[in-house]
Amino acid sequence: MTPIKNCIVNKDTTKKPIWLMRQAGRYLPEFREIRKKNLNFIKLCLNENLSSEITLQPIKRFDFDAAIIFSDILMIPFAINQDVKFEKGFGPKLGNLDINEIQKINEEDFTNKLKSVYKAIALTSENNILKNKDLIGFVGAPWTIIVYMVNKMSPKNGLPENFFNDISLLNDLIIIVEKFIKIHIKNQINAGANVIQIFDSWAGLLENKIPDYIYNPTLNIVEYVKKLGVPVICFPRGIRDYKNYCDIVKPDVVNIDYNVDPISIQKGINIPIQGGMDPKTLLTDKENLKKEAKRYLDIFKDHPYIFNLGHGVLPETDPKMVDYLVKMVKDY
Numbered sequence: 001m002t003p004i005k006n007c008i009v010n011k012d013t014t015k016k017p018i019w020l021m022r023q024a025g026r027y028l029p030e031f032r033e034i035r036k037k038n039l040n041f042i043k044l045c046l047n048e049n050l051s052s053e054i055t056l057q058p059i060k061r062f063d064f065d066a067a068i069i070f071s072d073i074l075m076i077p078f079a080i081n082q083d084v085k086f087e088k089g090f091g092p093k094l095g096n097l098d099i100n101e102i103q104k105i106n107e108e109d110f111t112n113k114l115k116s117v118y119k120a121i122a123l124t125s126e127n128n129i130l131k132n133k134d135l136i137g138f139v140g141a142p143w144t145i146i147v148y149m150v151n152k153m154s155p156k157n158g159l160p161e162n163f164f165n166d167i168s169l170l171n172d173l174i175i176i177v178e179k180f181i182k183i184h185i186k187n188q189i190n191a192g193a194n195v196i197q198i199f200d201s202w203a204g205l206l207e208n209k210i211p212d213y214i215y216n217p218t219l220n221i222v223e224y225v226k227k228l229g230v231p232v233i234c235f236p237r238g239i240r241d242y243k244n245y246c247d248i249v250k251p252d253v254v255n256i257d258y259n260v261d262p263i264s265i266q267k268g269i270n271i272p273i274q275g276g277m278d279p280k281t282l283l284t285d286k287e288n289l290k291k292e293a294k295r296y297l298d299i300f301k302d303h304p305y306i307f308n309l310g311h312g313v314l315p316e317t318d319p320k321m322v323d324y325l326v327k328m329v330k331d332y
């Protein structure tokens with residue numbers, strides 16, 4: 001771990017940096033304004049000026065310690081030529097999966113297809129507003145990416161029974177996707193990202209084969225990021241045993257979800273922790289928000305801790321509540 005600048009990833013327990021997953025998004029009127037005029041979500045992610053502008057929207061409003069580049073984990077399936085669309089009220093819809101076509105894609109094709117993402121990172125990292133703040137690049141973990149590629153939509157209601165029918169397809173995909181995830185990380189770091197977060201949003205759906213589909217491929221990626229000298233945060237949402245995950249995958253930081261008991265995490269895990277508070281807390285009132293945020297800050301008082309949520313900010317969140325939270329954490 002080589003913290004650059006005043007990095008959010010450090011062993012100092014006196015500072016409690018804050019940023020929020022999905023801090024750039026639909027709860028902000030200025031985002032909705034841009035989104036209204038840009039109905040194609042993938043195209044919006046590929047517009048380097050708008051992507052950079054959206055990334056900085058929450059930084060202009062709130063004193064967050066890090067920005068996260070406005071993009072999506074599904075840019076990887078898109079870049080390896082699987083069609084990806086976002087439908088209002090439905091979420092992502094992926095097209096046919098043709099593994100032979102995917103196998104033909106090389107590093108150069110891939111990098112070319114996402115070059116505007118890297119330009120957006122470069123543009124954003126040069127902005128003076130980020131002088132003492134981090135710029136987080138991110139990827140989906142291999143398991144979560146192949147879930148979308150094979151299921152072709154969000155597995156909100158669980159995975160279909162036939163998901164595991166073609167094991168050899170899943171095994172091939174995990175290897176291919178791991179390769180492109182590494183390329184995507186390297187390109188984001190070269191463009192100026194100084195922290196990487198790996199989102200394994202559907203880790204909780206896997207019961208067997210956790211070593212094959214979660215531990216091993218994620219460990220390979222974590223080791224790769226460490227070799228590039230950049231700290232790496234993992235978010236294996238819903239995994240039952242966070243401690244075992246940390247012992248095996250060894251991220252620099254682990255983001256916990258809101259279903260785990262923060263006290264047992266604090267006692268059992270000795271690496272820096274991020275997140276945990278239920279995003280629904282931001283939909284209640286200031287008094288309750290203060291109480292809940294303080295609960296996490298108290299539990300992690302003597303532990304390296306980055307304040308964040310147990311999943312992304314909900315679209316119905318009032319920006320005033322976010323403002324209140326950031327100020328409260330800064331004054332703690």
Ligand code: CP3
Pocket residue numbers: 020021022023024025026035041068069070071072073074086091092138154199201312
């Ligand atoms: O502010 C940020 O966090 C940076 C940008 C970001 C987005 N998506 C923008 C986005 C990040 C880090 C993501 C990660 C992502 N994308 C994950 C992992 C985190 C998680 O939420 O579990 C996943 C699973 C996706 C896939 C995805 N993208 C889904 C399921 C959806 C539709 C449902 C939803 O939550 O909106 C998206 C669309 C998306 N990605 C939006 C944004 C701001 C909403 C787009 C819109 O309709 O305006």
